[in-house]
Amino acid sequence: MLHTVNKSSFERNSLQSCLNTIDDTSVILLIEDGVISAAKNANSSMLADLATQGRVYALQGDVDARGISSKVADNIKLVDYAGFVDLVVEHGTAVSWV
Amino acid sequence: MLHTVNKSSFERNSLQSCLNTIDDTSVILLIEDGVISAAKNANSSMLADLATQGRVYALQGDVDARGISSKVADNIKLVDYAGFVDLVVEHGTAVSWV
Amino acid sequence: MKFSIQINEGPYQHQASDSAYQFAKAAIAAGHEIFRVFFYHDGVNNATRFTMPPQDDRNVVNQWAELDIKNADGEPELVVCIAAALRRGMLDESEAKKNGIEGNNIHPAFRISGLGQLIEAGIQSDRLVVFGD
Amino acid sequence: MKFSIQINEGPYQHQASDSAYQFAKAAIAAGHEIFRVFFYHDGVNNATRFTMPPQDDRNVVNQWAELDIKNADGEPELVVCIAAALRRGMLDESEAKKNGIEGNNIHPAFRISGLGQLIEAGIQSDRLVVFGD
Amino acid sequence: MAIKKFMYLNRKASYGTAYAIESLEVVLIAAAFDQDVSLAFIDDGVYQIVEGQNTDGIGMKNFSKTFHALGDYDINKLYVSAESLEERGLTADDLMPLVYEDEDDDWEEKPSVKIVSNAELTKIMSEQDVCLSF
Amino acid sequence: MAIKKFMYLNRKASYGTAYAIESLEVVLIAAAFDQDVSLAFIDDGVYQIVEGQNTDGIGMKNFSKTFHALGDYDINKLYVSAESLEERGLTADDLMPLVYEDEDDDWEEKPSVKIVSNAELTKIMSEQDVCLSF
Numbered sequence A, B: 001m002l003h004t005v006n007k008s009s010f011e012r013n014s015l016q017s018c019l020n021t022i023d024d025t026s027v028i029l030l031i032e033d034g035v036i037s038a039a040k041n042a043n044s045s046m047l048a049d050l051a052t053q054g055r056v057y058a059l060q061g062d063v064d065a066r067g068i069s070s071k072v073a074d075n076i077k078l079v080d081y082a083g084f085v086d087l088v089v090e091h092g093t094a095v096s097w098v
Numbered sequence C, D: 001m002k003f004s005i006q007i008n009e010g011p012y013q014h015q016a017s018d019s020a021y022q023f024a025k026a027a028i029a030a031g032h033e034i035f036r037v038f039f040y041h042d043g044v045n046n047a048t049r050f051t052m053p054p055q056d057d058r059n060v061v062n063q064w065a066e067l068d069i070k071n072a073d074g075e076p077e078l079v080v081c082i083a084a085a086l087r088r089g090m091l092d093e094s095e096a097k098k099n100g101i102e103g104n105n106i107h108p109a110f111r112i113s114g115l116g117q118l119i120e121a122g123i124q125s126d127r128l129v130v131f132g133d
Numbered sequence E, F: 001m002a003i004k005k006f007m008y009l010n011r012k013a014s015y016g017t018a019y020a021i022e023s024l025e026v027v028l029i030a031a032a033f034d035q036d037v038s039l040a041f042i043d044d045g046v047y048q049i050v051e052g053q054n055t056d057g058i059g060m061k062n063f064s065k066t067f068h069a070l071g072d073y074d075i076n077k078l079y080v081s082a083e084s085l086e087e088r089g090l091t092a093d094d095l096m097p098l099v100y101e102d103e104d105d106d107w108e109e110k111p112s113v114k115i116v117s118n119a120e121l122t123k124i125m126s127e128q129d130v131c132l133s134f
Helices: A014-021 A032-038 A045-052 A060-065 A081-090 B014-021 B032-038 B045-052 B060-065 B081-090 C016-029 C041-047 C060-067 C082-088 C093-098 C116-124 D016-029 D041-047 D060-067 D082-088 D093-098 D116-124 E019-030 E043-049 E064-073 E082-087 E118-126 F019-030 F043-049 F064-073 F082-087 F118-126
Strands: A002-005 A027-030 A056-059 A077-079 A094-096 B002-005 B027-030 B056-059 B077-079 B094-096 C002-007 C033-039 C078-081 C111-113 C127-131 D002-007 D033-039 D078-081 D111-113 D127-131 E005-010 E036-041 E078-081 E099-102 E108-111 E113-116 E130-133 F005-010 F036-041 F078-081 F099-102 F108-111 F113-116 F130-133
Touching: A002 A014, A002 A032, A002 A081, A014 A032, A014 A045, A014 E118, A027 A032, A027 A081, A032 A045, A032 A056, A032 A060, A032 F043, A045 A056, A056 A060, A056 A081, A060 A077, A077 A081, A081 D016, A081 D127, A094 D127, A094 E130, B002 B014, B002 B032, B002 B081, B014 B032, B014 B045, B014 F118, B027 B032, B027 B081, B032 B045, B032 B056, B032 B060, B032 E043, B045 B056, B056 B060, B056 B081, B060 B077, B077 B081, B081 C016, B081 C127, B094 C127, B094 F130, C002 C016, C002 C041, C002 C116, C016 C033, C016 C041, C016 C060, C016 C127, C033 C041, C033 C116, C041 C060, C041 C078, C041 C082, C041 D041, C060 C078, C078 C082, C078 C116, C082 C093, C082 C111, C082 F019, C116 F019, C116 F130, C127 F130, D002 D016, D002 D041, D002 D116, D016 D033, D016 D041, D016 D060, D016 D127, D033 D041, D033 D116, D041 D060, D041 D078, D041 D082, D060 D078, D078 D082, D078 D116, D082 D093, D082 D111, D082 E019, D116 E019, D116 E130, D127 E130, E005 E019, E005 E043, E019 E036, E019 E064, E036 E043, E036 E118, E043 E064, E043 E078, E043 E082, E064 E099, E078 E082, E078 E118, E082 E113, E113 E118, F005 F019, F005 F043, F019 F036, F019 F043, F019 F064, F036 F043, F036 F118, F043 F064, F043 F078, F043 F082, F064 F099, F078 F082, F078 F118, F082 F113, F113 F118
Parallel strands: A002 A027, A002 A094, A027 A056, A056 A077, B002 B027, B002 B094, B027 B056, B056 B077, C002 C033, C002 C127, C033 C078, C078 C111, D002 D033, D002 D127, D033 D078, D078 D111, E005 E036, E005 E130, E036 E078, E078 E113, F005 F036, F005 F130, F036 F078, F078 F113
Antiparallel strands: E099 E108, F099 F108
């Protein structure tokens, strides 16, 4: 499955809820304000394990818009919208943690 | 000052942000989904100190709507909309943590 | 006391407009004055005369209209931010004509005006209360 | 592959509609088919033909219209939920007439229909992606 | 056409936003299609099915009773996160007694609500073909 | 009429929602009224004034440069929560260098942004007459 998270983990509980129920093969894509959770910060340990496994992506355009492209945490992979489409194709059911 | 918080502390960080910057004389009114934070639960310790000082209110109508009127934490005072108006009159500047 | 209210969200999606309406009604019942209600962000959508809610539900737009909040000159003090309104597709007759659009959707109990009206409400009122997301 | 998209929020207030548009454009560019875009909740507000954004900003409604998503019968597959639309003041000509309201505001690139169209999109498509608050 | 598994993901309380009521409206329509339907109540979504909701004080429609109709439409897989309930100081007794009549078991009345751990929910979600989020 | 103290409370990042851009639009209008204006950037609101925003990839308007105009309108009290910055791994160097020319000090260019502790912010908020929240 592909889980998309579009809110900052500082503001909302959606990333935490996603992490509570994600299975061993699914991946996470951070979009919109969700990319704030991709930056190195006090909340970034939430994602670190999954990122090490290559299972965390962030949308480049949203990262750039928020001025945090130099701060993206290790092992988080950046994709553009074409990459977003590919992730949806590859990972089956899409779950949005809106 | 009167601080209104309208979101659940499980979903958002607005109650925590309010508590981070509230001064010694201001009061908090929980409205809408904010009343979820008025119920006895894992997050209710956030408000306990202020409630003991008589500085936490919750809107009765919103508490009833969410079916949690029997669960309101100790020392939180219930008000109706007329009471909301009175709180705004009594406490000066109103700050909404929307 | 003189109150003003800012509403940041539209009808039916968020409780903000309902809460603000209940607050305004209670304030009026307690003898206070509502100087102005300012609709900003998606709040501008509260002013649509096209709303058709289900028969068993409240009509958020009409509730506001029935409060009939006007100033001494008889103008509505349910004020819709013009900048926020135009991008979201809320138009009165004059804006529609100016922009060459056929039709308009602002309820006559509301009027469109600039953001200065929000600042003025803050200056003129004893209290300004914000209802939002 | 066959995609459908659900959009839960209106234009300009949330990024949801912008993100969904960029996603749809990229999917089409990659050779995929957009079976249907379903506008629900405040998402129905994306269908207004009254929108007048500032000249230096994108026009969210027109962007969708220009994607020109239609089915084999030539009908728009930008579908607006009728129940969500009516309460929020989004009307096409037929609904306006039926309800005795003068005027309408649905852009011709969109059509109003029932919630069954969302379920059908889920059944007929290989993937359904939700964009929301 | 093969039957698909649809999950309706409910994470928000009623009344504060429209997501709860408009999610329920979709689910009722979904019953007319011959698909496999599950509802998940996670986070503040669990408040949607708390017993004893009364909206008289806020002027909004109390639609909570409509959840009782789901059983009549053969929608009887309502999964509630045990962890979400517990965090909120709620138990099974706080929830509406939603039931359905099991046609495969002599129309015996059975509970529609199943309280499941996040681990169980993870497994259920993994099996879905379509997830609609509200 | 006495001058009132207006605070604009910004708690959300730009682009994800309209609150940031539409808050800035109010602030620019506010400059025309002769009031005492402060802006507070708390929580994810601090991202509004991070340097180097580029919206080319999302098709939305980059309005971040407009913050530079505030100084010209005598709006020069931008309070940023130190705790909010730190939690997010940000420092003063990550913020746009927003300045104003101080007419009381021979038009010397001075920084508009002040990084303050939550305790200081509490005090500043306590002094306000009107708080507009976005």
